[in-house]
Amino acid sequence: xxxxxxxxxxxxxxxxxxxxxxxxxxxxxxxxxxxxxxxxxxxxxxxxxxxxxxxxxxxxxxxxxxxxxxxxxxxxxxxxxxxxxxxxxxxxxxxxxxxxxxxxxxxxxxxxxxx
Amino acid sequence: xxxxxxxxxxxxxxxxxxxxxxxxxxxxxxxxxxxxxxxxxxxxxxxxxxxxxxxxxxxxxxxxxxxxxxxxxxxxxxxxxxxxxxxxxxxxxxxxxxxxxxxxxxxxxxxxx
Numbered sequence: 294x295x296x297x298x299x300x301x302x303x304x305x306x307x308x309x310x311x312x313x314x315x316x317x318x319x320x321x322x323x324x325x326x327x328x329x330x331x332x333x334x335x336x337x338x339x340x341x342x343x344x345x346x347x348x349x350x351x352x353x354x355x356x357x358x359x360x361x362x363x364x365x366x367x368x369x370x371x372x373x374x375x376x377x378x379x380x381x382x383x384x385x386x387x388x389x390x391x392x393x394x395x396x397x398x399x400x401x402x403x404x405x406x407x408x
Numbered sequence: 409x410x411x412x413x414x415x416x417x418x419x420x421x422x423x424x425x426x427x428x429x430x431x432x433x434x435x436x437x438x439x440x441x442x443x444x445x446x447x448x449x450x451x452x453x454x455x456x457x458x459x460x461x462x463x464x465x466x467x468x469x470x471x472x473x474x475x476x477x478x479x480x481x482x483x484x485x486x487x488x489x490x491x492x493x494x495x496x497x498x499x500x501x502x503x504x505x506x507x508x509x510x511x512x513x514x515x516x517x518x519x520x521x
Binding site for chain 2: 338351395399400402
């Protein structure tokens with residue numbers, strides 16, 4: 294158990310809908326990262342928050358947004374969902390957001406299926 | 409274009425065999441991490457290498473960071489079925505004043521009993 298929790302475990306929704314994925318980092322970790330993993334694209338970095346502020350941004354679509362709250366939990370919002378958004382979404386956390394060692398601890402993931 | 413190229417993409421071996429998987433880049437990384445991921449689960453951190461030429465051992469797993477810090481390898485001795493999984497290398501890629509966590513596509517390893 295990494296100490297990172299994600300809810301829900303599974304999510305099935307229709308195209309055009311909006312969903313929210315939730316993540317709680319390990320106790321003491323200040324950074325949260327969001328990733329999308331699909332068979333054809335591998336593990337793709339979406340966005341990082343550090344202590345409530347956006348720190349780095351990857352290939353995140355404009356339809357997707359995230360935030361980190363004062364208690365350090367984070368939410369990833371996906372809107373106007375398309376079939377191609379079906380994937381595993383992982384949250385990870387690390388102690389800092391600036392360490393070059395970048396050791397991350399991953400949650401169990403949310404499997405999103407868009408029908 | 410992948411910043412971190414992993415090879416081979418797939419590997420299927422018998423229990424007891426040795427194997428090496430590789431992670432290569434044309435860019436210098438300040439560190440590289442290796443993770444193992446099992447189907448439907450999140451990646452689990454195995455090791456971080458920081459110094460060029462560094463070698464780290466984790467039981468039957470040996471990790472090496474290239475002298476130029478552009479490549480790394482993972483060697484498994486006497487593989488066991490429990491080693492089955494997707495092995496990912498990752499590192500912080502400096503871009504636009506921040507570090508972007510970058511992952512390779514992984515090597516999918518199956519160890520048959």
